[in-house]
Amino acid sequence: MLWWRVFAGCACAGLACMAPHGWAGSTPSDPGAAERGRLALLQHSYLKAEWKIDAYRNAGKLWGNSAPDPEKDPEGYARAFALHYGLHPAPYPNEGLPMGLRWSQQPDGTKTGIQLDCMACHGGSIGGKSYVGLANTQVDYDLLFGDLFRAEGRRVPLLPFTINTARGTTNAGMMAVFLLSMRNPDLSRRRFPMLLGANLPELDAPPWWNLKHKKTMYYDGRTPAASVRANMQFLLGEKTREQFQALEPTFRDIQAYLMSLQPPEYPLAIVAARAERGKAVFEQTCVRCHGTYGARRSYPSKIVPLDVIGTDPARSLGLSDRAVEHYNATWFGEGHPVDTERVGYQAPPLDGIWASAPYLHNGSVPTLHALLKSSTRPSRFSRPPSTDFEHYDTRQVGWKFHELTDEEIAAMKSSTHQAHFLYDTSRFGLGNHGHTFGDKLSEDQRMDLIEYLKTL
Ligand code: HEC
Ligand code: HEC
Structure with missing residues (x-):
């Protein structure tokens, strides 16, 4: 079974849509690139369907409460589906599906099945507004992935790593490393995986709107941000080397689109004098x-x-030398190799930071206030039930939280659906320590600083 296809993005009914508009390629000064990239990312699929149409319709039967009827009330069903798995309304035409899901179609428009795409992790919402490039801090990828198989009566594939224990985090790194381990340096397929020794944790995704400012990307800053091929790693389940080459100009346009994205502005009041002091x-x-x-x-x-x-050092330490060497020996590393030196974490640009809570690479800190006063960080908290403003704390800036009690945790763990709302900082990779640079500030200075951060 080609289960690894499901890791990403963009399903395609064969070669027909590989070069949707006869891509001519692009350079950073090519003014049409971002618009072509937008269409390529949001309107096209690059992988074959992993699941049949019925998987989407039948998933509701697994929820244990009465889901709206997908035939009689398709919109109600779509809303319930999105809420159940933590997906957000698409701010672009997506044929009734939330961001992150995509119908696979024949050239004549006949639906052939369903697939996940980049926006399952990189499409989020806040205060009732959706944004492409705001990380999805709600998604339960593990549950969604498993339920689509279950809804089809198929066995859920056994993965050699955990996708996520908490909502909104995903182990994208292990997915990529695992896919690459199934290829030789010339990208021919292997029967057995290469042992690459990586041990990466689940993470929050970074917002795309910061990519344009970065020289290096990913949380450890070891990959050149100019690498187009890095963004194609998720296609490794399916594509040949020739197909990768043919798709590179399309992904160059997609990168131009990612680099054109702007952060959302803080939509509520800001106290100007405070922000000035901050x-x-x-x-x-x-x-x-x-x-x-x-x-x-x-x-x-x-x-x-x-x-x-x-x-938490797990993400930085978990990328093994062997995985980096192998990546660099393939087509992916040509011209833009991953740095062989391991340092730590890249300090990200803080544009739109009000919108991208929870904070740090693993999303272990729910608010800016807790980030800037480490003694107040909760060790076990719940990811918010939705990203509506009712769950948003405008004073501390981020998601409302409280330290969970043992009883609350026991209640959450008794339901598969609720269990992943628990964020437990004692788990692998989810530690909430470090970044103590705000600890010595007075409370007044801290609040001024937070007001200023809202303006970025
Ligand atoms: C399963 C969730 C998931 C999917 C699907 C996914 N990503 Fe990501 N993406 C992540 C995570 C998590 C990171 C952070 C990885 C790290 O640094 O280790 C990331 C990082 C990135 C970055 C680096 C941003 C930065 O500023 O460092 C880019 C660019 C990116 N992804 C593009 C894409 C594209 C394009 C697709 C679709 C082809 C995609 N991603 C699909 C989860 C995902
Ligand atoms: C010595 C360098 C350094 C200093 C000084 C520093 N930071 Fe950071 N900051 C980082 C790094 C590195 C990260 C990423 C750490 C991680 O994700 O594990 C980070 C992360 C953050 C984040 C979370 C970003 C996100 O997207 O989740 C915020 C917010 C932040 N810093 C704000 C501040 C503020 C405000 C100050 C001043 C009080 C400050 N930082 C001082 C290095 C620094």
Whole structure:
């Protein structure tokens, strides 16, 4: 079974839609590239369908409560489906499906099945508005993936790693490494995986709108941000080397689209005097790593060593030398190899930071206030039931939380659906320590600083 196809993106009914508009290729100065990339990302599929149409319709029968009838009330069913698995309404035409799911179609429009795409992890919403590129901090990828198989009466494939224990985090790194382990350096297929020794944890996805500022990307900052091929790794379940080459111009356009995305502006009131004072605090304590904003913009693309940043080391340490060597020996590493030196984590640009809670690479800290006062971070909290403003804390900036009691946790664990709302910082890769740079501020300075962060 070609189960690895489901890891991503963009299903395609064969070669017919490989080059949807006769891509001519693009350069950063090519003004049409971002628009072509938008269409290529949001309107096309690049992988074959993993599941039949019925998998989508039948999933509701697995929920144990009465789901709306998918035939009689398709819109109600779609809404319930999205809420159940943590997907968000698509802000682009998606034929009744939420972001992250996509029908696979024949050239004549006949639906052949269903597939997941990039927006399952990179399409989010806040305050009732959806954004392509805002990370999906709600998705239960493990549950969605498993239920689509179950709904078809198929066995859920056994994976050699955990996709996620918490909602909104995914083990995209292990998916990519595993797919690459099934290929030789010339990208021919292997019968047995190469032993690459990587041990990566589940993570929150970074927002796409920051990509344009970065020299290097991914949380450890070891991959050149200019790499188009890095974004094609999820197609490794299916494509041949020749097909990868043919698709590269399309993915160059997709990258141009990702680089054209802008962060959403804070939609509520900001106290200007506070923000002004907060800017001064930011300049004193944060600029050296996170750069400056506004008219005189600078971003140092700084990768901070683990012993300085002190955040959960699993993601940084888990990328093995062997995995990097193998990646660099393939077509993916040509021209844009992954840095062989392991340092720590890249300090990200903070644009649109109000919208991208929870914080840190693993999403272990629910608010900016808790990030800037480490003693108040909860060790076990619940990911919010939705991203509506009723769950959003405008003072602390981020998702409302409380430290969960043992009883609350026991109740959550008794339901498969609720269990993944639990975020337990004692799990592998989910530690909430480190980044203590706000601890010494007075509460007044901290609140000023948070007000300033809303303006970015
Ligand atoms: C299963 C969830 C998932 C899917 C599907 C997915 N991504 Fe990601 N993506 C992530 C995670 C998690 C990271 C952070 C990885 C890391 O740094 O280890 C990431 C990182 C990235 C980055 C780096 C951003 C930065 O600023 O460092 C880009 C670019 C990206 N993804 C593009 C894509 C594209 C394009 C697709 C579809 C072909 C895609 N992703 C599909 C989860 C996903
Ligand atoms: C020594 C460098 C350094 C300093 C100083 C620093 N940071 Fe950071 N910051 C980082 C790094 C590195 C990360 C990513 C850590 C991780 O994800 O594990 C980060 C992450 C963050 C995040 C989370 C980003 C996200 O998308 O989840 C915020 C918010 C943040 N910093 C704000 C601040 C503020 C405000 C200050 C000043 C009080 C500050 N930082 C000072 C290096 C620094």
